[in-house]
Amino acid sequence: xxxxxxxxxxxxxxxxxxxxxxxxxxxxxxxxxxxxxxxxxxxxxxxxxxxxxxxxxxxxxxxxxxxxxxxxxxxxxxxxxxxxxxxxxxxxxxxxxxxxxxxxxxxxxxxxxxxxxxxxxxxxxxxxxxxxxxxxxxxxxxxxxxxxxxxxxxxxxxxxxxxxxxxxxxxxxxxxxxxxxxxxxxxxxxxxxxxxxxxxxxxxxxxxxxxxxxxxxxxxxxxxxxxxxxxxxxxxxxx
Amino acid sequence: xxxxxxxxxxxxxxxxxxxxxxxxxxxxxxxxxxxxxxxxxxxxxxxxxxxxxxxxxxxxxxxxxxxxxxxxxxxxxxxxxxxxxxxxxxxxxxxxxxxxxxxxxxxxxxxxxxxxxxxxxxxxxxxxxxxxxxxxxxxxxxxxxxxxxxxxxxxxxxxxxxxxxxxxxxxxxxxxxxxxxxxxxxxxxxxxxxxxxxxxxxxxxxxxxxxxxxxxxxxxxxxxxxxxxxxxxxxxxxxxxxxxxxxx
Numbered sequence: 001x002x003x004x005x006x007x008x009x010x011x012x013x014x015x016x017x018x019x020x021x022x023x024x025x026x027x028x029x030x031x032x033x034x035x036x037x038x039x040x041x042x043x044x045x046x047x048x049x050x051x052x053x054x055x056x057x058x059x060x061x062x063x064x065x066x067x068x069x070x071x072x073x074x075x076x077x078x079x080x081x082x083x084x085x086x087x088x089x090x091x092x093x094x095x096x097x098x099x100x101x102x103x104x105x106x107x108x109x110x111x112x113x114x115x116x117x118x119x120x121x122x123x124x125x126x127x128x129x130x131x132x133x134x135x136x137x138x139x140x141x142x143x144x145x146x147x148x149x150x151x152x153x154x155x156x157x158x159x160x161x162x163x164x165x166x167x168x169x170x171x172x173x174x175x176x177x178x179x180x181x182x183x184x185x186x187x188x189x190x191x192x193x194x195x196x197x198x199x200x201x202x203x204x205x206x207x208x209x210x211x212x213x214x215x216x217x218x219x220x221x222x223x224x225x226x227x228x229x230x231x232x233x234x235x236x237x238x239x
Numbered sequence: 240x241x242x243x244x245x246x247x248x249x250x251x252x253x254x255x256x257x258x259x260x261x262x263x264x265x266x267x268x269x270x271x272x273x274x275x276x277x278x279x280x281x282x283x284x285x286x287x288x289x290x291x292x293x294x295x296x297x298x299x300x301x302x303x304x305x306x307x308x309x310x311x312x313x314x315x316x317x318x319x320x321x322x323x324x325x326x327x328x329x330x331x332x333x334x335x336x337x338x339x340x341x342x343x344x345x346x347x348x349x350x351x352x353x354x355x356x357x358x359x360x361x362x363x364x365x366x367x368x369x370x371x372x373x374x375x376x377x378x379x380x381x382x383x384x385x386x387x388x389x390x391x392x393x394x395x396x397x398x399x400x401x402x403x404x405x406x407x408x409x410x411x412x413x414x415x416x417x418x419x420x421x422x423x424x425x426x427x428x429x430x431x432x433x434x435x436x437x438x439x440x441x442x443x444x445x446x447x448x449x450x451x452x453x454x455x456x457x458x459x460x461x462x463x464x465x466x467x468x469x470x471x472x473x474x475x476x477x478x479x480x481x482x483x484x485x486x487x
Contacts, residue, residue, distance in 0.1 A: 043363035054305035054365040073259045079480035087274035174360045175486025178445045179286035181293045
């Protein structure tokens with residue numbers, strides 16, 4: 001995403017094909033994973049810390065259940081929720097892996113996501129926070145680069161939240177417990193992993209809501225088009 | 240673009256309803272159910288045949304081991320066995336074996352045993368850690384002489400699930416000969432209670448709770464699961480759509 005001159009339609013290339021494909025695949029998969037995950041959670045709507053945890057142990061969170069309009073399927077079926085969840089999960093995990101490798105190879109990570117030295121200057125970060133709070137979105141060439149808050153949230157999601165949700169998901173599998181017994185301990189045990197899986201899912205929902213809000217504020221047509229066709233109209237400089 | 244809470248809710252509900260409809264489509268169901276094959280293949284590619292499920296220290300045992308499913312079979316036949324301290328109970332080992340067996344509890348308890356402190360993971364999401372003692376299934380299968388054509392072990396149970404159907408489960412040879420696959424008669428150094436499957440239950444530690452058949456009444460070696468129940472290999476597999484491979 002270097003400086004570009006707009007073409008005859010007044011747009012510039014913004015998102016690579018790999019980013020666009022991964023984005024929409026994730027939109028569909030995360031939707032299925034979240035709603036079927038809530039369906040699975042309804043089978044035992046209590047969360048614990050540690051290796052074990054069942055009804056007679058102390059739970060740190062206990063709810064009645066998630067309503068049917070949020071779960072897949074709407075009518076409680078642990079078997080169907082699990083089929084949806086376990087079918088979508090491997091696609092989601094391998095898509096992330098391929099996206100990471102591809103983005104490493106095409107230098108998307110190094111060029112667009114990695115912090116630059118001046119990104120992390122406290123003054124710059126503070127300026128960015130103020131700009132966000134005032135909803136002053138970048139214009140011209142600056143709109144082609146991710147700002148520091150954007151970078152932080154994309155790095156946080158791609159390299160922390162998504163791997164966390166995949167690995168905690170894997171540790172809940174008794175088969176993986178035999179294949180990779182070392183995987184569960186860093187999370188503090190299977191029930192801790194289940195709690196972290198749940199927390200990460202809601203952290204992703206929070207990311208999604210802010211993401212949608214930012215798209216709406218920054219110009220939804222231009223933003224959505226850039227994620228479909230890759231082409232983006234540079235916002236005009238403010239006078 | 241005006242997005243109200245109402246349109247968002249309607250949108251979310253409509254999309255979910257769409258997924259729900261998809262979930263009832265036969266070929267979509269087939270695709271979703273086939274994920275089980277991927278998980279079985281992937282997990283077994285990643286694990287050695289004898290890879291052990293994690294074992295724990297005595298101080299990590301759950302204070303109370305939650306009992307789930309049938310709490311008491313309560314059939315006249317089971318009650319009679321229980322009243323007699325299971326002295327009249329026998330475990331037939333039949334099917335594709337060269338020497339069919341009929342084992343009493345005393346005979347099983349006299350055989351070499353294995354003790355393991357493992358985590359029981361229910362399909363619902365909870366876990367309990369308990370100390371099991373029992374006879375490795377491998378020992379019994381070797382005594383019975385499994386025929387080459389045998390591919391699965393089917394476990395028949397005493398609990399009536401309604402409609403005259405008793406609980407049943409099955410595993411394949413990959414898990415049947417695993418060192419941690421035992422027929423357990425003791426939990427936390429005491430004889431199995433009725434709630435936890437007295438007098439004998441299966442432990443197959445690399446799979447979920449519904450595979451750990453309780454109240455064992457017989458083991459049958461078979462070549463295929465086709466003739467068992469509705470053919471999916473277990474009660475919940477046949478009647479609720481659970482995966483036969485419960486490694487995840």
